[in-house]
Amino acid sequence: MADTQELAVIDDVRSGNTESYRFLVERYHRGLIQHLYNLMHDEQSAEDVAQEAFIRAYNKLSQYNETYSFSTWLYKIADNIAYRHFKNTKFISDIDDVEEFIPDSKPTAEELVDKKLDQEAVREAVDNLPSAYKQVVTLYYWDGFSYEEIAKIIDRPVGTIRTWLHRAKEHLRKELYGQIR
């Protein structure tokens, strides 16, 4: 649920005060662009999609359901736009793809020894996840959303989010540590 200040701003914008929307853009643009950048790895695309998301949210503000937090709703819009932008490249794969996902190849012992478990390696491993898993990991670890909020953003039951996150971590463990804990 949106906080009181946010609701007051939203009411103000709804009643025609466009300038009040600045508050929402300033509050959420960094997080949203960062989230999109994590998914898309392209600065310009991340900003373009974020901008489109803010404009669309403004235009559809009358449809905003106040039981959601504004950020959840905004991220949902942004992810939908990003999905359409990258539909051809399967930015977000469907469930079947996720279920069938098998990591490329298990690293050899030598590779494991040599592999640095630095930030770059973790990022790379997250990138190699199926896009649905990657989306959940990014929203949970990097954007700080709860299971319930992620469920609202990507329109899946909370149980599915837990399962996907669990499986994503299993894949990452295999990839990074070469074992399942």
Next chain:
Amino acid sequence: MDKLDDDIKSSQKNYNPSSDFVETTLQQINNQHQTAHRRFKVWIPTLAGALVLLAIFIIIPLHDNNKSGGVFEGPSSSKSSSIQSYPTSQAAANGSSANGTNNASLTSDLNSVNNSISQESSDQSSANSALNDQSQEIAIPTD
């Protein structure tokens, strides 16, 4: 929270958005708002004009036609149609027309008949006058 959780959390690559992101976004929203407003300003007078024209050329004539009685097809000078019409009071007495619309229609018919009769009387007078004139012209004094 295990090591993997920490590793994932700390691996995020930070990206700082453009400094003018907020301004350009708000500018775009304002532009869109103004464009919509301009369209509104153009379309409302156009629509109002179209409605006025529609009222002038279609609705008002139709309304007037209905008001003067849909059954009545204009004044008739023929005697047969005049004979078929009868006064409103008589129609009311016969109970054939109980509502105001029919009364109005019958009154209109009656007026039309009266006009026709007056016209015929006038025509008759003109004819008589012409005949008198002819008679006077024919009666030429012999000396």
